[in-house]
Amino acid sequence: MATIWTIIIVYMAVMIGIGFYSKTKIKDSTDYHLAGRRLGPIMLAGTLAATEIGGGSSVGVASKAYGDWGLSAGWYVVAAGIGIFLVSFVAPYMRKAMATTVPEIIGKRYGKSSYVITSLLSILSLTLLTAVQITATATIINVLTGFSMEGAILIAGIGVVFYTYLGGMWSVTLTDFVQFFLIVFGFAIAVPFALSAAGGFDTVISNLPDEHLGFTKIGWKTIVGLIILYFMTFSTGQEAVQRYYSARNEKIAIWGSVLCAALMCIYAFIPAFIGLIAKSAFPNIEANNALATVSVELLPPLIAGLLLSGVISATLSSASGDMLGVASVYVKDIHGKYINKSLNDQSELKISKITVVITGLIAIGISLFSQQIIPLLVFAFTIRSTGPFAAYIFGLLWEKATPNAGLWSIIIGTIVGFYWQFAKEPFGMMAVVAGGTASLLTFLIVNWIDRSRGIPSSPSAYNSNKDLSS
Known part of the structure; x- marks a missing residue:
């Protein structure tokens, strides 16, 4: 155990050192939020993969393999890889928009109401996702130290808030690159x-x-639903989209996404198999502790230390990306538009860091209350993507979209998604599929009605400087 702890402490010290180093590269808010828009394909692929291979795709998959899903839990990550491959077709349009946030594109195309609703949904979902990653990290600390889950959550939460506060997207990208591999x-x-x-x-x-x-125990309906979920959530999720915005150019946005998809599919079934080993060797442990228990009890200390260091850093980095997403959306889409319109760059940077701290504290509270991983992860993905998905994609790709189509698709898709989730997904249909379908149909119907009535399309996502606060 001493060897494991030594490796973890050294590794985390290196990650914090990267945070301090990253701080020296931050000269303005663009550096903090988007790493100066200078990411190449390898760095982009690494940071995308590490963001998505966090608590859900490591601790969560091992837990589900131990529990109800068995080997088929690996499809959770394969679906994510396929989803992010599909996003590669949209990625160049994301980069071309030269935006910072998802609501920024929604607002340019559809106006103030759509802008505000999407901003609030994004902040809520990203805060929940931060809580998921803190919980995943805490399960490892709990097994290693014997600390209570509550104490482990506090340790994990405070640690991730600290290095995100320091280094922003540069810190996240550099640590992502190291820890993914x-x-x-x-x-x-x-x-x-x-x-x-x-x-x-x-x-x-x-x-x-x-x-x-069973390789497909979870069923093809769930597998297809997960692919749709991931395509939608990666297309509209601030922590993923923000990385596409950070690419050096549109071509790199495509190839970084394709490379990330390949890496995720290669990795997919490995944590599921570790969950099965835990089920065989330790049939009476908590499912969330499957990965950490196998590491501590069955692996040589050196390998266990490296693996758990990577998992801890991956989950914390995912949390860091989520908190940074909240800061970006709040500062760019709420504070700068409705609270202080004359915000200068240094003030924006300061408020971003304060927002990171506040988000982290709220997420710690949610984690203390919930302590769920994949169920809360799927819920967060659902609430942020069911409504805005159609509006965001059409906003990037289609010049003839109308403001009413965007607004009503966001409202109807979100309502249906929430209802389907709380109704326990009737007919076995995932909430994100039901809500996304409602969003898409609403968009097309309202847009057709608007066009037939002669209502003009909304401004372009690429050249509009519309004041969204008016």
Whole structure:
């Protein structure tokens, strides 16, 4: 255990050092929010992958494999890879817009009401996602130290707030790049060691219920639903879109996305298999502790230390990206438009850092109350994407979209998504599919009515300087 702790402490010290280094590269708010729009394809792919391979795709997948989903939990990450590949077709339009936030595009195309609703949905979902990542990190700290989950949540939350406050997007990007490749390498070498320590492949398989080995146990309806969920949420999620905005140019936005998709699909089933090893060797533990328990009990200390360092850093970096997304949306889309319209760049930077701290504290509170991972993750993805999805995509791609179409699609899609979620997803249809379909149909119908009545289309997303606060 001492070796594991030494590696984790050294690794986290390096990450904090990167935060201090990143602080020296920040000269203005564009550097803080978008890394100066200078990311190349490898850095973009690494930061995209690390953002999405956080608590849900590591701790969460191992937990679901241990629990109800078995081996098919790996589809959670494959679906994410396919979703982000589909986003590559939209990525150049995101970069071309030269925006900072998702609501900024919505506001330019559809006006103030659409702008405000999307901003609030984005802030709510990103705060929930921050809480998910803090919870995932806390499960590891809980197993390693024996601290209560509440104490572990406080440690994880305070740590991520600190280095996000320091370095912004530069800090997030550099730590993402390091930890993504560490986590993939760590998982890849962990599986054979864990398998051997658990008695070998035959022993593990013989200890598992047959249904846990089903490759598609979760069902094709869920798999397709997850692909749709991820395409929609990566298209409209501030923490993902903000990285596309940070690309050096439109071509890099495409290839960074394609490379990220490939990396995620390669990684996908590794944490699921670790969850199965945990189910075989430790059948009576908490499902959320599956990954950490295998690491501590079955892996050599050096490998366990590297793997858990990578997982902790990945989950914290995802939380960092989510908090930074809240800061970007709040400062650009609420504070700068409705509270202080004459905000200068240094004041914007200061308020961004304060927002990061406040968001972190709220997320810690949610984590203390909920302590869920994948269910809360899916809920957050649903509320931020069901309504704004059609409006955002058409806002980027279609010049003939009308303001009413955007507004009503956001309202109807969000209402249907919320209802479907709280109604426990009737007919087995995921809430994001129901809400997204309602959003798309509403957009097309209202847009057709507006065009037939001669109502003009909204301003372009690429050259409008419309004052959204008026």
